[in-house]
Amino acid sequence: MKPAVKDDEQIDRSVAAVDRTLSLLEAFLDQQGGQSLSDLEQRTGLFKSVILRYMLSLEARGFVHKEQNGMYRLGYKAAQLGRAFESSVDLVTTLRPVVERLSEKTGSSASVYVRDGESRLCLLRAEPERDVRVAIRAGTRRQMDKSASGLAFKRFEHKTVQAFEAAGVAGIASSAGVGDPLLASMAAPLFGMSDAFVGVLTLSGVIHHFDVDDGKVRSLLFDEALAASALLGAAP
Template identity: 35%
Template sequence: MAAENRVEAVERALAVLDCFDGEKQALTLAELAERTGFYKSTILRLIGSLERFGYVGRRASDGRYTLGPAVWRLGSAYRRRFALAGAIRPELATLRDHTGETASFYVRDGDKRVCLYRENSLRAARHHLSEGEVLPLSGGASAWVILAWTGGDDERSTRVREAGAAISVGERDPDVAAVAVPVLDREGGFLGALSVSGLASRFGPELREAAAEALRESAARLRGVVV
């Protein structure tokens, strides 16, 4: 990107927001400084503007900083822009009930993936993840599907495209196995990855294959719904 199309102050403010990665609900000024590498005085100036527009708040109890309501508003707007939303949720519930495992829909966000929609398994022992969770693209069935359908030209991406699905066992979490397929629009454009994941100890090869077939059926029903 050309330098004239970038605003350093905006990028620094966004770097502050990126510190809130979901691992901790609130951060101290020192923690923000450590994560960004910025001087505390710089962070305070940036936070002043972020607070003004509702992107960051400060807890009165301990002075720690948290994300503000404006972030939720933008996140909600982003999720609403998917016309698929109304169709995906019933499919996720169907997949969960059919397989007994957790069903999810992921989209790509730069070099990461975001769990946009999810229906967690109703079993007490399950693979649980919250909507909005950000995960790397370095492992997991949904990551391989996303990479394969967004420009991946390596051998694994080729195999995933040929198979029309990806399977992972213990890649991101040693106790979790997952199956994922692409969700395409009516013109073949990639929308996201539809996934079923569960404890590897019970989500064995036969069940994964059955889940893959159920996922393909769901993806076929979703195809044609335009974003």
């Protein structure tokens, strides 16, 4: 007679099964063409016999497709998940909590700028509860100048989230007295699906009240930009 299986043991097995399933699906990310059993074994650390069992279920549900030559590729259900994610992501809804949190934590103005032709458009704005602040409304257009946000566009508009992550805090652009002699700002790029550039996340304030060399604020902006990019579908 087999000993009774405890509930926590059943839960552990279920979690392990989910982890294996997800690791197999993740093994297809950033890979060109089909993947062999040996490829999947190497990328997941699972035995081929285990992989085969999971592939049967994934294939039956349409998440993977087995070709005649024995190679595997992602199936139509995986594509449907991608499209469902894209349709569910709304820039304003997703990024509003980010700018509000940044403004509250730093006591500075926080913004998201996106490209609008040859200009940059302020898509979102959060202002601190203080008398001295930078008053720019959402919907305002600015030139692609040498301000922090303009520099962030120039540096990262044709790069990926991995390039920004590799640059670290040094990738944060900053400026003081550009456009407005009283304004200082720092900016970080935002990325989305397929690591495509989306826009920039900016902190700004009045010179002498806002220090662009503050290491803690720069690190906070860096972390928030990476986290926001992940929410938008990028893969840091």
